[in-house]
Amino acid sequence: xxxxxxxxxxxxxxxxxxxxxxxxxxxxxxxxxxxxxxxxxxxxxxxxxxxxxxxxxxxxxxxxxxxxxxxxxxxxxxxxxxxxxxxxxxxxxxxxxxxxxxxxxx
Amino acid sequence: xxxxxxxxxxxxxxxxxxxxxxxxxxxxxxxxxxxxxxxxxxxxxxxxxxxxxxxxxxxxxxxxxxxxxxxxxxxxxxxxxxxxxxxxxxxxxxxxxxxxxxxxxx
DNA sequence: ACAATAGGTGACTAAATGGTCACATGTCAA
DNA sequence: TTGACATGTGACCATTTAGTCACCTATTGT
Numbered sequence: 001x002x003x004x005x006x007x008x009x010x011x012x013x014x015x016x017x018x019x020x021x022x023x024x025x026x027x028x029x030x031x032x033x034x035x036x037x038x039x040x041x042x043x044x045x046x047x048x049x050x051x052x053x054x055x056x057x058x059x060x061x062x063x064x065x066x067x068x069x070x071x072x073x074x075x076x077x078x079x080x081x082x083x084x085x086x087x088x089x090x091x092x093x094x095x096x097x098x099x100x101x102x103x104x105x106x
Numbered sequence: 107x108x109x110x111x112x113x114x115x116x117x118x119x120x121x122x123x124x125x126x127x128x129x130x131x132x133x134x135x136x137x138x139x140x141x142x143x144x145x146x147x148x149x150x151x152x153x154x155x156x157x158x159x160x161x162x163x164x165x166x167x168x169x170x171x172x173x174x175x176x177x178x179x180x181x182x183x184x185x186x187x188x189x190x191x192x193x194x195x196x197x198x199x200x201x202x203x204x205x206x207x208x209x210x211x212x
Numbered sequence: 213a214c215a216a217t218a219g220g221t222g223a224c225t226a227a228a229t230g231g232t233c234a235c236a237t238g239t240c241a242a
Numbered sequence: 243t244t245g246a247c248a249t250g251t252g253a254c255c256a257t258t259t260a261g262t263c264a265c266c267t268a269t270t271g272t
Contacts, residue, residue: 003118010116011260012109015187022191030218042261044219063218063269071191078184078192081121085128085177086184117230136248148231150249169239169248 002081005073008053013038014046018055021069028064108187111179114159119144120152124161127175134170 008014013036020035021027029047033040047067050056054073059066114120119142126141127133135153139146153173156162160179165172 006118006121007116010113012112013260015112018191028218038260039262040219041263045260065219069191074188075192078188082180082184082188085124085175086181119230134248144230145232146249147233151230171249 002073002076004053005055005077008049008055009077011046011049013042014050017043017046017050018069021056021067025068026066028066032067108179108182110159111161111183114155114161115183117152117155119148120156123149123152123156124175127162127173131174132172134172136170138173 016036017032020032029040029044032047033043036043047056051058051067055070057068057070059068122142123138126138135146135150138153139149142149153162157164157173161176163174163176165174
């Protein structure tokens with residue numbers, strides 16, 4: 001689950017797509033296709049991955065499919081994972097301290 | 107650059123390695139190998155990727171190589187990317203509002 | 213009804229990735 | 243010095259992935 005989110009975020013094209021939806025939410029496939037240097041099929045595939053990871057939700061309006069950014073999975077990555085490593089500057093510094101002390105005693 | 111970080115984080119084994127180093131910093135390849143269900147070579151390869159992304163720094167002590175977790179790249183991911191999408195709950199809600207309004211007028 | 217538009221599907225190729233192994237280098241300890 | 247230990251390298255294979263295409267369905271506006 002969170003695995004899918006990390007994997008989806010690994011590709012720069014997909015992050016670019018999230019950027020586009022961040023700028024303007026609810027865009028169609030055709031609209032997104034025009035903004036990227038890629039065929040419609042490539043974009044569609046990436047959108048499918050994003051949708052599978054829950055990073056994008058969709059809604060049909062007639063023959064169009066609107067794509068919306070869903071911040072929830074990223075919030076989970078933030079809360080359960082990234083913050084865990086990004087915040088402990090203190091422990092990192094003690095680690096560095098220990099590191100340097102060992103360095104000294106050589 | 108940030109690309110390498112996202113790619114490194116995409117693999118569960120590598121996140122597991124970060125977890126192990128988070129629990130106990132400065133472990134050797136052999137120590138990490140014993141904790142993972144994988145050959146030494148596999149672990150070494152993953153560590154190389156993590157090191158390439160700057161997520162792990164190393165120091166040699168004799169014939170051993172000590173691995174240290176480096177929180178800086180994750181901090182960058184947090185600051186420049188994740189927080190951008192994880193925080194704007196307000197705008198997400200306005201998006202949802204617009205979404206539902208359009209839904210109504212159908 | 214019909215032509216144009218928006219999107220979906222399955223097959224395919226090329227490249228990247230995860231994992232293993234045989235072999236080589238460098239270091240420690242007795 | 244010699245054998246055991248810690249790690250590095252390059253080759254290799256299986257799987258996955260990114261990207262394209264030909265072809266299909268569904269919906270719209272006229």
